[in-house]
Amino acid sequence: MPIRLASSSAVVEALKSAGGGRSIAESIARRGAEQQASEERERIALHDSPGVASIVAAVDRRFGRVRLAERYDMRTVARDGARVHVITQPCGVRLPVLADHGSARRALLSLLEIVPGVGPVTAKRLRAGGVTSVEALGAVERFAQLVADICGEWDEADLVGICDRLQDRLAGRGHLLAALVAGCVELDELVFLDLETLGLAGNAIFLCGVGSFRGGGFVVDQYLAPGYADEAAMLAIVAEAVGGRRVLLTYNGRTADATWLRARSFFHGLPPMPEVAHVDLFYGTRRRFVVDEPVLASARLPVVQHQLLRMARPGYDVPSWAVPELYQHYVQTGREGLLVPVLDHNRSDLEALVLLLERLGAEALASCAPSGVDTASEARP
Helix, strand or coil, X not given: CCCCCCCHHXXXXXXXXXXXXXXXXXXXXXXXXXXXXXXHHHHHHHHXXXXXXXXXXXXXXXXXXXXXXXXXXXXXXXXCCEEEEEEEEECCCCCCCEECHHHHHHHHCCCHHHCCCCCHXXXXXXXXXXXXXXXXXXXXXXXXXXXXXXXXXXXXXXHHHHHHHHHHHHHHHHHHHHHHHXXXXXXXXXXXXXXXXXXXXXXXXXXXXXXXXXXXXXXEEEEECCCHHHHHXXXXXXXXXXXXXXXEEECCCCCCHHHHHHHHHHHCCCCCCCCCEEEEHHHHHHXXXXXXXXCCCCCCHHHHHHHHCCCCCCCCCCCHHHHHHHHHHHHHHCCHHHHHHHHHHHHHHHHHHHHHHHHHHHXXXXXXXXXXXXXXXXXXX
């Protein structure tokens, strides 16, 4: 017959009711309270420690004995003599509500300024004359070919060209508007990317977080290199995971993640990553909520999560600048638990991008609408 263990609270109550066991019961309760207080001190230490050594020590005390395979759904993939751990974490983030292809096209082609040679002054004059869309501008002979090229991008679903045009022609506002491109494809054609690296540009990538929609929800797959020599195999597997997707979403990925991924793939002699439309949510966030309207103190993702998305960070979160040191200590000691806050930090970043995409898409659609037009009805689940 299997033995069923009672909870600690049940044991305490049983001892109290038995009489003569009050001191033992109180001792157990006191130890439980001391353990909770210790965990709270460790949680505070992760956020308030003055240096990276203190953070590493606090993480080691809390998670040092944890085995990743016992905490997460993890499998190990062998590739060319190397190993890659793949950790899969289903997330509770709801599916985003995005503008559909038709709504995105109408909104973005109402912006005359995306046509070369049309600046704010010319656009205002044209609108006053009744030209309210790029298609209508095609009737003007000197713009006819330019308009044909732009409409051709939409007819051929050239999402790379559409994103590049928005960002080149409209700068910061173009990055905000590019969020609408995500609604032009199915949810399972979107891929979210967040990397963890060993520091300054050129250093190794040791963790690639890849978020995607499947099975009716949002799932994060985290590709972890157990050692420095496993980076190339990890990058090759990530390239396969990203391949076939049509829109890549990052946060400051134009400067960091996507550029870093290409550079490290080239360093290892791997084929270049497939070209897809890239929507970097950092620039749209900064333009809308820092520059246009100072809603946020800064565009750092933890600030965005807290102040804009009202989203809690993991309880044992660590600052980004401590992440490389935690990985290096893991490699040196083999104590897998040092990576628990890193993995949860990475997953939280990707979850935030889903919520942020929906928010920026709504802001972008509203910014294109004529005064008084209700754009909410044009969004799709």
